[in-house]
Amino acid sequence: MKYTLAGALLIGFISLPAGAANISVTDAWARATMPGQKVSGAYMRIRSDTDARLVGASSPAVPRVEVHEMKMDGDVMRMRELKSLDLPKGKTVSLEPGGFHIMLMNLPKPIAAGEIIPLTLVVESDGKRQTVEVKAEARAAMPSQPMQHHHH
């Protein structure tokens, strides 16, 4: 098993014997939190070279990690836990705010911008499970910006 951490993009690669999927994860990041905030999200792009499914995730830094989907239900944004997220062969699946995400729960302390959150993804393909190590860099929840005018 080989793991390469490449530059600022924090790309996780894993090489496995024939039969396992080659999974690449790019642009992994997590949302920094405010003091007292117990949940956050991690986001990334995942590409598999064979049909696979993301079936779970964990982190030594976070007590509870779930794969979630967020979507509009009428006028209300709702999210739910996914037992598995399809990673179709050759297709890049984006986990991003407002869509699929890795939910970080029961945070024991705030996540500071710049902090690295290690995540282990569990991917299943052809009946076999493998893990993919990902380093997600925390980014500020709200970029500091001057006051903005909102037009409705």
Ligand SMILES: [Cu+2]
């Ligand atoms: Cu969620």
